[in-house]
Amino acid sequence: MNRPYYFFVLPAVALVALMFLLPLGWLAALSFGLPEGFTLEHYEALAGSSGIRSMLWNTVRLVTITTLVSLVLGYLVAFAMAHLGETQRMLLTLFVLVPFWLSVLARALAWLILLRHNGLVNEALTGAGLIDRPLQLVRNELGVIIGMVHFLIPYAVFPLFAAMMTVDRRLVMAARSVGAVPWRAFIDVYVPVTLPAIFGAGVLVFIFGLGFFVTPAILGGGRVVMLSEYISVSVLQTLRWAQAGALSMVLLVSVIALVWLVARAIGFRRLTGVG
Amino acid sequence: MSEFAASGGALRLEGLSKSFGHTRAIDDVTLDVPPGEFVSLLGPSGSGKSTILMAIAGFVALDRGEILLDGKSVHGLTPERRNFGVVFQGYALFPHMTVAGNVEYPLKLRGMGKAARQAQLERTLDLVRLGPLAGRYPRELSGGQQQRVALARALVFEPKVILLDEPLSALDKKLRLDLQLELKALHERLGTTFVNVTHDQEEAMNMSDRIVILNEGRILQTGGPEALYNAPNTRFVADFLGRTNFLEGDLSPAGNGLVTLRRGDEAFDVPEPDGGIGGGDLAYAIRPERISVGASDLAGDDYCTLRGRIASVVFNGAQILYRVETAFGEVLAVEPSYGAGKHLLVGEHTTVRWARDAGALLER
Numbered sequence: 001m002n003r004p005y006y007f008f009v010l011p012a013v014a015l016v017a018l019m020f021l022l023p024l025g026w027l028a029a030l031s032f033g034l035p036e037g038f039t040l041e042h043y044e045a046l047a048g049s050s051g052i053r054s055m056l057w058n059t060v061r062l063v064t065i066t067t068l069v070s071l072v073l074g075y076l077v078a079f080a081m082a083h084l085g086e087t088q089r090m091l092l093t094l095f096v097l098v099p100f101w102l103s104v105l106a107r108a109l110a111w112l113i114l115l116r117h118n119g120l121v122n123e124a125l126t127g128a129g130l131i132d133r134p135l136q137l138v139r140n141e142l143g144v145i146i147g148m149v150h151f152l153i154p155y156a157v158f159p160l161f162a163a164m165m166t167v168d169r170r171l172v173m174a175a176r177s178v179g180a181v182p183w184r185a186f187i188d189v190y191v192p193v194t195l196p197a198i199f200g201a202g203v204l205v206f207i208f209g210l211g212f213f214v215t216p217a218i219l220g221g222g223r224v225v226m227l228s229e230y231i232s233v234s235v236l237q238t239l240r241w242a243q244a245g246a247l248s249m250v251l252l253v254s255v256i257a258l259v260w261l262v263a264r265a266i267g268f269r270r271l272t273g274v275g
Numbered sequence: 276m277s278e279f280a281a282s283g284g285a286l287r288l289e290g291l292s293k294s295f296g297h298t299r300a301i302d303d304v305t306l307d308v309p310p311g312e313f314v315s316l317l318g319p320s321g322s323g324k325s326t327i328l329m330a331i332a333g334f335v336a337l338d339r340g341e342i343l344l345d346g347k348s349v350h351g352l353t354p355e356r357r358n359f360g361v362v363f364q365g366y367a368l369f370p371h372m373t374v375a376g377n378v379e380y381p382l383k384l385r386g387m388g389k390a391a392r393q394a395q396l397e398r399t400l401d402l403v404r405l406g407p408l409a410g411r412y413p414r415e416l417s418g419g420q421q422q423r424v425a426l427a428r429a430l431v432f433e434p435k436v437i438l439l440d441e442p443l444s445a446l447d448k449k450l451r452l453d454l455q456l457e458l459k460a461l462h463e464r465l466g467t468t469f470v471n472v473t474h475d476q477e478e479a480m481n482m483s484d485r486i487v488i489l490n491e492g493r494i495l496q497t498g499g500p501e502a503l504y505n506a507p508n509t510r511f512v513a514d515f516l517g518r519t520n521f522l523e524g525d526l527s528p529a530g531n532g533l534v535t536l537r538r539g540d541e542a543f544d545v546p547e548p549d550g551g552i553g554g555g556d557l558a559y560a561i562r563p564e565r566i567s568v569g570a571s572d573l574a575g576d577d578y579c580t581l582r583g584r585i586a587s588v589v590f591n592g593a594q595i596l597y598r599v600e601t602a603f604g605e606v607l608a609v610e611p612s613y614g615a616g617k618h619l620l621v622g623e624h625t626t627v628r629w630a631r632d633a634g635a636l637l638e639r
Binding site: 168170171173174175176177178179180181184185188189192193195 | 384
């Protein structure tokens, strides 16, 4: 209706098209062997390479573990936030948000300092005489998971918190009035009522986790290679752009499929009668 | 009579008090509810009625006082161990469970076997006429149906006392009346003790054996609907329960147990109150439906008469509402709309009359 206003979004649209969609399309084209000629060999190569298969499997496995841990911890934090007083809630929100605002790189390096062999954690534990030798906390999968969970917890906390704030307190009271002890009311009523939010937060965390690149690179110490890092290496170091394109398409399609699942989750939410 | 084994419990509230900050939500409330009674706590919002109910249910910790069920204190018992059926405001149905799931949940918690559970479920759903809707989810039900599910969930484990927190307030007026009668019938059938909280005086009158009027955390008056309506002990009760005209003026003794209420050049004699006319801020309270407008056949010493002018006439179907300007201010009179002959018109000069003992002098 207001035609002049369309021009206002043009610069942004142009920027996205030029800097994002165009390269992406080009990458997609490369992955199909264009412009020389259409071929699926790069995808066949992906499926054929046991190294890539195990890398993909590792990615899914690590991101799944990360998602589950983030959900459990995030649920606890969100629950505390939703049921504490106003002041405590503000403080807790701040504690969740401040690391969220820090650069991924800074956080990964900070974890490295904490978790490495002569880092604070190991020093403290050996100093206290609890362990003889430093624990291998970093430059392995554990380190990657710790770093990723730390990064992803806010993405779990905020959707869960938002959902919990809308839960009618009388639901739990009703469960207790008919004979449910508090933990039973929590399991039977509170958790199922927040289930759509758990599902939504889980998919969100999972999608972000798939795109992780800096954290695994630093905390994995080169031993844990995940999808995004693999793509980056293919583009920047081994210069196998067609392979990078094919992997990117795999990642993109998986993410789109997951977003579709989230959209389905809205329907799921209606099904359970929440919201 | 009923397939339900439930029998009513005797509930006693003894000196209940609860403050939130400087606000006294409940102020020394003592009440005896005999087994099987339907009692309503009636008051405006902030009168403490819901807080009392939640204290009985175990969700509000009291500062002082004792709640006894059949002579035994429930103090220190958590809500889940009190075994009261509670119908919450807004019903608080579990959205992820079907009607059957909601109603069955209390039985599952009690570890009842599957067959017994199914039988009890069916019995309860039949009782509230929800049988065909057992498989539905709460969001697929109308307000009235949701209300019945909430009731069924509170009844299914055969508690001795049912607590209802504004059970009908979310429903439209016509449905509310139907459900009031239904709830009362159900109560009579079960014999369970019902404690109902409401701000709706009509609801309280329609359903209750006894009404407790609350204001600012205190009990003002307790009694059956008729007794309360006909003999309110304060202006607050007279005003809250139905509509009342309050006529104020100078009081002087008139002998024979009467006092004269005078304002300007108008005066009438009314019965002297028990406490005399010496102290307090008294007003003569008279119900609108006790006042006749323009009726010349009511005359004599037993009647009070005021001259006035019709300020407005409203026909609402069953009744005609007159506002009449008098020396005592505007007086509301309600006449049945049938057989009234001709209706009076706005601006007409007329008289209002009522039997002297139809009203009473009440303190503020």
